[in-house]
Amino acid sequence: MSAPExxxxxxxxxxxxxxxxxxxxxxxxxxxxxxxxxLGGITLFLQSVQVASGILLxxxxxxxxxxxxxxxxQIVREIPYGNLxxxxxxxxxxxxxxxxxxxxxxxxLRRSFRPPQELSWLSGVAALLVGLGMxxxxxxxPWTERAYTNARVxxxxxxxxxxxxxxxxxxxxxxxxVTIGTLGHAYGFHVAVLPAVVTVIVAAHLFLLLRRPxxxxxxxxxxxxxxxPEFIVRQAVAQxxxxxxxxxxxxxxxxxxxxxANPLQPTPAGAGPPWYLLPVHALLRDAPTELxxxxxxxxxxxxxxxxxxxxxxxxFIDRRGSKVTAWAAIAVLLGLFILAIHALD
Amino acid sequence: MRSIDFVAxxxxxxxxxxxxxxxxxxxxxxxxxxxDRQLPAPTSPTxxxxxxxxxxxxxxLRSPAHEFATSVHSDDRIGCVGCxxxxxxxxxxxxxxxxxxxxxxxxxxxxxxICGGCHSDAAFMRRLNGRLPxxxxxxxxxxxxxxxxxxxxxxxxxxAVCHGKHGILSPASPRSPVNRANVDxxxxxxxxxxxxxxxxxxxxxxxxxxxxxxxxxAFRAGNLKxxxxxxxxxxxxxxxxxTASVGxxxxxxHEEELGFFEQSPHSKGFRERGLAQCVACHxxxxxxxxxxxxxxxxxxxxxxxxxxxxxxxxxVASDISELLRGARDGAASARxxxxxxxxxxxxxxxxxxxxxxxxxxxxxxxxxxxxxxxxRVQARVAAVxxxxxxxxxxxxxxxxxRRVERRGYFVALALAGLVLGTLVLKSLQLRRRRLGEP
Numbered sequence: 001m002s003a004p005e006x007x008x009x010x011x012x013x014x015x016x017x018x019x020x021x022x023x024x025x026x027x028x029x030x031x032x033x034x035x036x037x038x039l040g041g042i043t044l045f046l047q048s049v050q051v052a053s054g055i056l057l058x059x060x061x062x063x064x065x066x067x068x069x070x071x072x073x074q075i076v077r078e079i080p081y082g083n084l085x086x087x088x089x090x091x092x093x094x095x096x097x098x099x100x101x102x103x104x105x106x107x108x109l110r111r112s113f114r115p116p117q118e119l120s121w122l123s124g125v126a127a128l129l130v131g132l133g134m135x136x137x138x139x140x141x142p143w144t145e146r147a148y149t150n151a152r153v154x155x156x157x158x159x160x161x162x163x164x165x166x167x168x169x170x171x172x173x174x175x176x177x178v179t180i181g182t183l184g185h186a187y188g189f190h191v192a193v194l195p196a197v198v199t200v201i202v203a204a205h206l207f208l209l210l211r212r213p214x215x216x217x218x219x220x221x222x223x224x225x226x227x228x229p230e231f232i233v234r235q236a237v238a239q240x241x242x243x244x245x246x247x248x249x250x251x252x253x254x255x256x257x258x259x260x261a262n263p264l265q266p267t268p269a270g271a272g273p274p275w276y277l278l279p280v281h282a283l284l285r286d287a288p289t290e291l292x293x294x295x296x297x298x299x300x301x302x303x304x305x306x307x308x309x310x311x312x313x314x315x316f317i318d319r320r321g322s323k324v325t326a327w328a329a330i331a332v333l334l335g336l337f338i339l340a341i342h343a344l345d
Numbered sequence: 346m347r348s349i350d351f352v353a354x355x356x357x358x359x360x361x362x363x364x365x366x367x368x369x370x371x372x373x374x375x376x377x378x379x380x381d382r383q384l385p386a387p388t389s390p391t392x393x394x395x396x397x398x399x400x401x402x403x404x405x406l407r408s409p410a411h412e413f414a415t416s417v418h419s420d421d422r423i424g425c426v427g428c429x430x431x432x433x434x435x436x437x438x439x440x441x442x443x444x445x446x447x448x449x450x451x452x453x454x455x456x457x458x459i460c461g462g463c464h465s466d467a468a469f470m471r472r473l474n475g476r477l478p479x480x481x482x483x484x485x486x487x488x489x490x491x492x493x494x495x496x497x498x499x500x501x502x503x504x505a506v507c508h509g510k511h512g513i514l515s516p517a518s519p520r521s522p523v524n525r526a527n528v529d530x531x532x533x534x535x536x537x538x539x540x541x542x543x544x545x546x547x548x549x550x551x552x553x554x555x556x557x558x559x560x561x562x563a564f565r566a567g568n569l570k571x572x573x574x575x576x577x578x579x580x581x582x583x584x585x586x587x588t589a590s591v592g593x594x595x596x597x598x599h600e601e602e603l604g605f606f607e608q609s610p611h612s613k614g615f616r617e618r619g620l621a622q623c624v625a626c627h628x629x630x631x632x633x634x635x636x637x638x639x640x641x642x643x644x645x646x647x648x649x650x651x652x653x654x655x656x657x658x659x660x661v662a663s664d665i666s667e668l669l670r671g672a673r674d675g676a677a678s679a680r681x682x683x684x685x686x687x688x689x690x691x692x693x694x695x696x697x698x699x700x701x702x703x704x705x706x707x708x709x710x711x712x713x714x715x716x717x718x719x720x721r722v723q724a725r726v727a728a729v730x731x732x733x734x735x736x737x738x739x740x741x742x743x744x745x746x747r748r749v750e751r752r753g754y755f756v757a758l759a760l761a762g763l764v765l766g767t768l769v770l771k772s773l774q775l776r777r778r779r780l781g782e783p
Contacts, residue, residue: 078694080750081750081753233771234772237768237769237772240761244758244761244765248758
């Protein structure tokens with residue numbers, strides 16, 4: 001019988017320094033009952049599912065308005081298992097955004113952003129913004145009636161951002177109107193720019209979490225778990241559960257493609273923005289013409305930006321012992337929910 | 346009336362030359378004496394008519410210049426003098442001199458000659474535009490419209506009635522009244538008007554009937570190849586086809602049907618009885634879409650218009666009807682099967698081609714019916730049945746492929762469940778180990 005280091009896995013382990021990594025992860029403790037950690041892990045897993053399914057889709061997708069819809073139709077109808085991959089990608093996109101938002105919300109409720117987690121928090125908020133961007137640009141790519149409306153309305157919403165709105169709108173559209181340039185930009189951002197950015201941000205997020213553990217030193221040992229192997233196995237259970245949910249949804253609730261975009265036709269009835277933009281859509285749609293002497297939509301966009309800045313800087317403004325942040329988060333969530341329902345009217 | 350108009354024009358022009366005259370004869374608007382007018386640069390060195398008339402205040406004198414500017418005749422080699430004569434190089438009122446042949450209002454009867462003067466001149470037309478045809482005047486002279494016009498009927502259309510006067514556009518222009526897309530309205534405008542048609546004693550329902558016919562409906566749906574009035578009656582040579590030749594008019598498009606008809610017993614029978622070939626069964630303006638119901642022995646079948654008693658023709662009609670209904674039902678169920686598969690989101694590879702083949706085979710069946718030979722009809726019906734069977738086969742294959750794919754889904758789901766179970770067991774094992782349980 002050969003010595004352990006002479007076996008192939010021993011050779012590889014020796015080269016990778018696996019023993020050191022395992023030892024380090026074993027000493028790292030995480031809270032035993034922390035939904036925050038599971039949500040973060042699931043979000044990361046969903047991101048991996050998106051990358052894997054996205055690679056399969058990108059092999060057949062053609063990013064120009066004349067062929068985009070046709071190529072997605074080909075994926076769904078002609079490529080073996082293409083329908084499943086398309087449905088998995090579409091469902092995972094929605095679950096990814098939902099988990100991202102839920103992850104953020106639970107962190108706020110548990111106030112896990114407190115020092116020394118400021119940088120983890122900031123990287124998380126950045127990941128959220130990039131994640132929303134990925135989901136939104138992805139919704140444009142099939143070039144359906146709905147996708148076209150998303151591109152038009154989404155870039156119009158971006159145009160309301162104070163100071164840089166007009167330039168941002170033109171940049172997102174790749175010109176004055178939603179054209180071939182818009183689809184090209186959305187495709188480039190969806191498959192190259194945003195995935196690269198999010199990879200860096202998530203890597204930084206994980207690195208910061210490992211460098212500054214969230215478990216306080218005074219925490220009792222029975223309330224924590226070793227990161228390796230127990231927590232990682234639990235994470236794998238949660239992630240496999242998520243995979244089964246996605247597959248069940250993809251098999252039993254297929255995502256229909258919808259008719260091809262026709263810029264010459266009026267906006268089809270029922271075509272609204274993606275669900276995560278419904279509150280913003282409701283606010284800007286029903287905004288008064290003028291607020292405090294400023295254009296209503298622009299004013300509300302400004303207020304939204306201030307709120308987003310407050311959220312981003314929570315670790316620096318939240319006072320120890322105060323429960324205002326948690327209650328404010330619940331109130332904001334409730335408000336967004338009401339606005340989303342209103343947008344569906 | 347025309348001479349009064351001419352006098353009015355002449356007075357208007359002369360009046361504007363008189364010292365102290367500051368108002369247009371018709372409008373009363375102040376105007377500048379022509380002699381003192383600073384004429385704008387003429388549109389061409391040889392056509393001062395247009396440049397002068399474009400500046401006049403009287404709309405009756407100004408609008409021809411504006412209309413002419415965008416017309417197909419707005420060319421130095423034609424100009425206003427092409428029709429009205431006069432001297433276009435003279436920028437004064439002397440351009441209108443009778444000595445130069447100036448004719449402000451050609452009569453209704455003059456118009457074909459004026460237009461035909463150029464359009465029948467091969468040398469001139471070839472120099473101007475080699476693509477243009479030459480025989481319009483000759484064809485018009487042979488037409489009913491032309492003959493009536495020559496006889497002095499001012500209500501009979503001449504060139505200007507259909508093509509316009511000063512603003513004549515190329516027939517290729519979508520705005521031209523003789524454009525392929527507009528010509529039905531042009532003919533229908535007169536032939537659908539009872540007031541105009543009373544004196545000729547002809548019907549006025551042709552346009553309405555055509556609009557509801559298979560041809561009219563196809564044309565309105567955007568199929569510009571569907572025949573309008575000129576497709577059967579001709580354009581410049583317009584005349585109704587007679588009983589003996591109507592089949593030739595239909596056969597210009599329905600060549601195969603006409604060929605089969607001429608091979609059938611109907612061909613001789615129709616000739617002997619003086620029946621109009623296609624029209625006897627299909628009508629003329631209100632042609633309904635051909636269907637299997639036209640053939641047969643039911644009271645509303647077309648065959649029963651003549652063959653209520655004859656045993657042999659009734660047998661043929663019955664046999665062909667059965668074949669047609671079989672083909673129609675087979676094709677309909679194949680289409681329904683394909684639609685059902687589509688509704689389920691199933692992609693049936695190759696079914697589109699099979700359906701197209703089936704549609705072509707159905708059209709070929711319609712043609713062969715005109716032979717009145719059940720055996721030949723049967724041969725073509727077999728092609729429809731074969732394509733329909735192919736559609737069913739392809740749908741079944743696609744459904745089988747979907748079932749296999751579904752099985753794959755469930756296998757993947759089961760594998761994921763297995764991995765999940767294993768991980769749960771491992772997690773419980775780790776928990777027990779952490780808590781020091783056996």
